[in-house]
Amino acid sequence: MKPIPDVNERIARISAHLYPPKSQMEEGSVLRRANCRAKGGAPGFRVAILGAAGGIGQPLAMLMKMNPLVSVLHLYDVVNAPGVTADISHMDTGAVVRGFLGQQQLEAALTGMDLVIIPAGVPRKPGMTRDDLFKINAGIVKTLCEGIAKCCPRAIVNLISNPVNSTVPIAAEVFKKAGTYDPKRLLGVTMLDVVRANTFVAEVLGLDPRDVDVPVVGGHAGVTILPLLSQVKPPSSFTQEEINYLTDRIQNGGTEVVEAKAGAGSATLSMAYAAVKFADACLRGLRGDAGVVECAFVSSQVTELPFFATKVRLGRTGVEEVYSLGPLNEYERIGLEKAKKELAGSIEKGVSFIRS
Numbered sequence: 411m412k413p414i415p416d417v418n419e420r421i422a423r424i425s426a427h428l429y430p431p432k433s434q435m436e437e438g439s440v441l442r443r444a445n446c447r448a449k450g451g452a453p454g455f456r457v458a459i460l461g462a463a464g465g466i467g468q469p470l471a472m473l474m475k476m477n478p479l480v481s482v483l484h485l486y487d488v489v490n491a492p493g494v495t496a497d498i499s500h501m502d503t504g505a506v507v508r509g510f511l512g513q514q515q516l517e518a519a520l521t522g523m524d525l526v527i528i529p530a531g532v533p534r535k536p537g538m539t540r541d542d543l544f545k546i547n548a549g550i551v552k553t554l555c556e557g558i559a560k561c562c563p564r565a566i567v568n569l570i571s572n573p574v575n576s577t578v579p580i581a582a583e584v585f586k587k588a589g590t591y592d593p594k595r596l597l598g599v600t601m602l603d604v605v606r607a608n609t610f611v612a613e614v615l616g617l618d619p620r621d622v623d624v625p626v627v628g629g630h631a632g633v634t635i636l637p638l639l640s641q642v643k644p645p646s647s648f649t650q651e652e653i654n655y656l657t658d659r660i661q662n663g664g665t666e667v668v669e670a671k672a673g674a675g676s677a678t679l680s681m682a683y684a685a686v687k688f689a690d691a692c693l694r695g696l697r698g699d700a701g702v703v704e705c706a707f708v709s710s711q712v713t714e715l716p717f718f719a720t721k722v723r724l725g726r727t728g729v730e731e732v733y734s735l736g737p738l739n740e741y742e743r744i745g746l747e748k749a750k751k752e753l754a755g756s757i758e759k760g761v762s763f764i765r766s
């Protein structure tokens with residue numbers, strides 16, 4: 411029987427694979443061959459997840475490892491990245507996985523990436539608003555975006571960290587400061603609102619959620635989450651009672667999960683699902699697929715606000731078209747005014763975090 415390698419030896423081998431020292435990348439070495447295969451093997455996109463060891467990050471990493479459009483997957487976090495990377499890397503799918511731990515490895519994690527997904531930051535506990543996360547998450551997003559500006563300024567950025575209504579303006583200001591800002595490449599992820607809306611509306615209509623499409627516009631917090639029930643596909647009508655119920659449930663879906671988790675965080679699994687659905691749409695757009703349309707919080711001229719979530723068309727350069735709101739009913743027009751008022755403050759808060 412072959413002797414079982416000593417635990418430390420195994421750990422050393424794993425970390426050599428995760429962070430190969432230069433000496434092991436010499437001509438002919440196993441690691442060099444593995445890396446060549448990673449670069450020249452399965453064609454696909456290079457994706458980094460920042461915050462990959464977290465509640466969202468782990469299932470997101472797993473699902474991205476299963477995505478055939480991904481050839482290289484970089485997993486970065488300030489804790490536990492080696493364990494998550496070793497675990498995910500054993501999945502027999504095409505993407506090559508590499509782990510990066512701590513600030514000193516951020517640049518290596520980001521270099522050469524086509525898409526960067528950011529779920530790094532603290533989540534809510536019961537009784538908190540998303541804005542209560544600003545103090546901690548604003549600084550985290552700033553640092554990570556400085557890294558992106560330096561190492562992969564052309565990457566598409568999918569920003570998940572809350573409060574999205576402020577973190578997206580923060581990211582834009584960081585990129586402007588660095589001279590790399592391209593509004594088409596910065597997208598706040600509001601896909602979970604759409605996923606929830608499709609689910610809740612399908613329940614009310616007695617349909618399969620996969621057959622339902624609900625546009626959700628505005629932003630990603632409370633009243634800024636504005637489902638357009640008058641534009642649901644397939645075309646449907648709702649009683650006022652159903653409209654009140656659905657609007658309230660969609661706007662408070664995040665709080666519903668935060669309260670059910672009772673202090674153990676916020677939505678992670680449904681968010682990972684939504685993030686992958688959105689990232690996959692971005693990658694299909696990058697590949698050149700036609701007609702890829704999803705909702706996202708982006709730089710926008712649809713309203714007087716500099717950022718707003720609406721349907722957008724994704725293409726080779728990121729957001730290639732921002733769609734207008736379409737016809738709204740009276741209930742939605744009132745909702746829009748409330749949403750804009752709150753959004754204006756959140757956007758301004760993000761901008762002045764960097765400017766002042």
Ligand SMILES: NC(=O)c1ccc[n+]([C@@H]2O[C@H](COP(=O)([O-])OP(=O)(O)OC[C@H]3O[C@@H](n4cnc5c(N)ncnc54)[C@H](O)[C@@H]3O)[C@@H](O)[C@H]2O)c1
Binds near residue numbers: 486547
């Ligand atoms: N946009 C949305 O729809 C949506 C949905 C759910 C959650 N969120 C937000 O996503 C964020 C993450 O939620 P979670 O449940 O995964 O939290 P979590 O605490 O489980 O995980 C966050 C991870 O980020 C890491 N992290 C912290 N600082 C970092 C840094 N400087 N660089 C890299 N990584 C860092 C942590 O180590 C941790 O692993 C929260 O802000 C939450 O509010 C957004």
Ligand SMILES: O=C(O)C[C@H](O)C(=O)O
Binds near residue numbers: 667
């Ligand atoms: O509600 C939260 O704090 C997390 C997230 O924004 C959500 O909508 O689930």
